Amino acid sequence: MFARWLSSKKHPSLPKQNIIVEPMASMPLFATIQENTDYVRQALGNSTDIVIREFTYNSITEGVAILYTDGLVDGNVINDFIMRAMMTDSLDIDPKQNPFDVLEMHTLTIGEIQKVLDMKNLFHHILSGDSVILMNGYTTGLAASTKGWKDRGVTETNVETVVRGPRESFSESIRTNTALIRRKIKDPNLWVETFQVGKVTQTDVVLMYVHGIAQDSLIIEARNRLSQIQIDGIFESSNIEELIQDEVITPFPTVYNSERPDVVALELIQGKVAILVDGTPFVLIAPALFETFLKASEDYYHRVDISTLVRILRYAGFLIALLAPSFYVAITTFHQEMLPTQLLISLAAQREGIPFPAFIEALLMEITFEVLREAALRMPRSIGSALSFVGTLVIGQAAVEAGIVSAAMVIVVSITAISSFVFPSYDLSNAIRILRFPLMALAASFGFFGILAGLLGLILHLNSLQSFGVPYLSPFAPLELNKQKDALFRMPFQSLFSRVRTVHTNNVVKKAKRKPFRP
Incomplete structure (x- = not known):
């Protein structure tokens, strides 16, 4: 009764509202x-x-x-x-x-x-x-043109740091970013196309490529994917990345991003395309292959032997970060006979009195470390590093003394954490962080057979991925022996005179092969 009576009463009169006008209506200007x-x-x-x-x-x-x-x-x-x-x-x-x-x-x-x-x-x-x-x-x-807003300017990169090489990084201004790339590539064939993406934000998105090197089918595909985006707002390049990638349900990134102009310039002359988004310093690069995420711009600024050694260490770090906890769980649970007698006795002595099985022990330590890492990222910079260092040291030592985890488990988790930081790409590190947990569960359930099954499923998944029509594991699968000069190893520049054909490109010859110098 009360609700019916209340609804029958007239509401107080509100001030007259203006008629809503659609500001983006395509109508001609008035004459006055x-x-x-x-x-x-x-x-x-x-x-x-x-x-x-x-x-x-x-x-x-x-x-x-x-x-x-x-x-x-x-x-x-x-x-x-x-x-x-x-x-x-x-x-x-x-x-x-x-x-x-x-x-x-x-x-x-x-x-x-x-x-x-x-x-x-x-x-x-x-x-x-x-x-x-x-x-x-x-x-x-x-x-x-009277644009004049304040921006951060060109500063030193904070994410992709190098010992030798350019220190400049992109800023939030899209025109500053295109200028930084043009400083690296002065070829008139470096073409730029601009799109407005986002119904509400109308964010400027730039597609850059080197005409004559990037294949037309790749440019058309990138252009179509950008023009078909239907969304209210774009605030970071990750929004574009998620909307244009080939596969959504995968932990592995299929679009590369970088905040370094030299990295983007290098990928452009390899026949790829770059996508710049106004308001963010991270530029997208497509197509992105698995081996791209294990390369760093510094590989081309050092000698061949050092670059090759560091690149091999990255691949080793990938395996350690992915499999080290799983191997420890499998060995201590199912395959103790694989360890030397002295090491087995030492591990058994350390685990005496531990109330949890190896899998729960590893799970607790991994979750604790992930929480500490996220806390260090979100804390103010002045105390973030101290928190991560002191927190890891104190918690690990206290957990061992309290008999919750073994000292060997702390060592394994520490090595795993250190190995996860050797990748130039943070996105690949995130993928490993996700995959580490199901592999530990398989190791705790089936031992090495579970790890092998998980690896086989992972390899099959990687083989099924594509990035803008290019196989994700190129040039390893399909295997191209003549394209291994800049994959696992980094050969001298005299040998790097052809581009990878699996990346869409028209111009195969990258540069002339240098004749040996003779005094």
Whole structure:
């Protein structure tokens, strides 16, 4: 009764709301300044950061307006190169002449100027940091590039650190990032295509490739995948990565990302494509092969012997990080006869009094370490490193003294953790962190047979993966002997004169083979 009575009462009158205007509607501009500015104000909800300045220009006394977004523009450029230039211009304009043509050819001293033909184009320019000039009596406008927001600038990389090599990294500005790549590749065949992705955010996404090296089918495929994205917002390149990758249900990354311009430039001249997203310093590279995640840019800045040794150590670290806890669980649970007698006696003495089986022991230590690692990443930098170091040391020592875990298990987990940090790619490390737990469960259930079954399933899964149509395990599977010069080993530059054919590329020859120097 009360609910029925309450619903029958009239609600207090609310203030009249403006009609919702779709700001991206593809409609022509109005012929008057007042109609255009009213539409812009209404579409943007009378936002206070939208600046509309009306003034007169030359003999046009009925009205000129400039529209821009405060905070996205360089105020000095607007004041000095647009408004001052227009207000002090004494050039006589022929009534038969279009004043926008005079502005573009004689008055404005700004390099990038574009015509604005409809409302969708107008809103895109205003919300991207450009300034739009409108005049009474004209259904077109003029957009001048006045972008001037603050960015982080080019700084030293924090993730992909190197001992020798360039130290610069990408920033959150997409134009800064494209310029950094062009500094590395000055070839006019380096082509750039721009997309707007995200219905609400309208994020700028750039597709870069070297025309004549990257195969047309790869470029078309990348272009189609970007144009087919239907989502409200893009805030980081990982959003694009998840939407364009070939396989979603897999722990392994099938799109590579890097914050180093030299890495992206190297991959571009290998026939790959790069995808840059405005607002993030991480650039996507496709196609991405498994061996790509075990390479580092530093491999090409050191001598061949050192680079090859380090690369082999990375592959060894991959196996250790993936299998070390599983092997320990399998040996201590099922296959004690594989250990030397003295080592077996030592392990048995350490495990005396441990209340948990080896699998639970390993599971506790692995979960504890993962929690400590995540806590160190989220803590302030000033105390994050101290927390990870002291926490691991204190907890491990206390767990051994309390008889919860054995000292051998602490050693195995520590070696596993150290090995997981040798990869240049953090994404591959995440995949190993996920796969380590089911392999330990198989080892605790079936011993080495369980580990073998898990590895076979893992290899079959890797063989089924593709990245933009390229087999994920190339050039190992399918095996190409002539492409092993830069896979497991790094041969001298004199031998690296061809690109991997499994990566879509037209131009197979990478560089001429250098003749030996003879004094």
